[in-house]
Structures are given as C-alpha cells and as structure tokens.
Amino acid sequence: xxxxxxxxxxxxxxxxxxxxxxxxxxxxxxxxxxxxxxxxxxxxxxxxxxxxxxxxxxxxxxxxxxxxxxxxxxxxxxxxxxxxxxxxxxxxxxxxxxxxxxxxxxxxxxxxxxxxxxxxxxxxxxxxxxxxxxxxxxxxx
Numbered sequence: 609x610x611x612x613x614x615x616x617x618x619x620x621x622x623x624x625x626x627x628x629x630x631x632x633x634x635x636x637x638x639x640x641x642x643x644x645x646x647x648x649x650x651x652x653x654x655x656x657x658x659x660x661x662x663x664x665x666x667x668x669x670x671x672x673x674x675x676x677x678x679x680x681x682x683x684x685x686x687x688x689x690x691x692x693x694x695x696x697x698x699x700x701x702x703x704x705x706x707x708x709x710x711x712x713x714x715x716x717x718x719x720x721x722x723x724x725x726x727x728x729x730x731x732x733x734x735x736x737x738x739x740x741x742x743x744x745x746x747x748x749x
Contacts, residue, residue: 624730631723642712649705655681
C-alpha cells in the first residue's frame with residue numbers, strides 16, 4: 609500500500625466508525641419504539657379479558673399508575689396521525705399495532721444487516737492498517 613492508499617483507508621475507517629455510531633443510535637431508537645408498541649399491544653390484549661366496570665391500573669408515565677374503572681373494553685382511543693386521536697374498536701387498533709410492529713421488526717432486521725456490513729468493512733480496514741503500520745520500518749532516530 610502506498611501512502612495515498614493508507615490515508616484513504618484511514619479516512620474510510622473514520623467514516624465507517626461515524627456510520628456505526630449513527631446506526632447504533634438508530635438501533636436504540638428502534639428498540640425503544642418496538643418495546644413501546646409491544647407494551648401497548650400487550651395492554652390491549654389484557655383488556656380483552658376485562659368487562660365494563662373492572663378496576664384496572666392505567667400508566668400515566670414515569671413508572672406511575674392510577675386505579676381506574678374500565679368503560680367499554682371493546683373500544684379505545686388511538687392516534688391516527690397528525691396529533692389526531694379517535695375512538696376505535698379494540699380489534700382495529702390491535703391490527704394496526706400488529707402492522708406497525710411488523711414494520712419496526714423489518715426495519716430492525718435491515719438495520720442489523722447494515723451494521724454487520726459496516727462492522728465487517730471497518731474490521732477489515734483496521735486489520736489492513738494494523739498490518740501496514742506493523743510492517744513499516746521505524747524512521748531515523
């Protein structure tokens with residue numbers, strides 16, 4: 609490898625490390641989103657066994673819940689986008705959540721594939737650069 613190729617490999621390695629940082633952040637976001645949607649889906653499943661008037665715990669955020677009495681367990685309110693929420697049948701909301709969960713899982717799988725490719729290329733470049741620098745003769749002292 610000549611000096612220009614070594615510099616180019618070093619620059620590519622830096623770029624790949626930056627890409628890996630970004631991909632890891634995306635992976636964290638996808639994981640949080642997947643967890644949130646999964647919890648919502650599970651909560652809706654839990655409601656299917658309830659009847660009107662049953663007491664339930666309702667999360668209000670920051671790991672806090674309040675006691676509440678259940679109204680009509682066959683309906684819930686869900687966002688349909690653009691900060692608009694409407695009452696919908698529980699089954700319809702569950703179907704929509706299932707579609708979103710599938711999309712999130714697909715995005716996670718695709719991201720994992722990208723990360724694997726970037727990590728492999730970064731590892732290859734790192735090995736090449738280590739070999740190049742290890743084979744260089746020390747300069748005059």
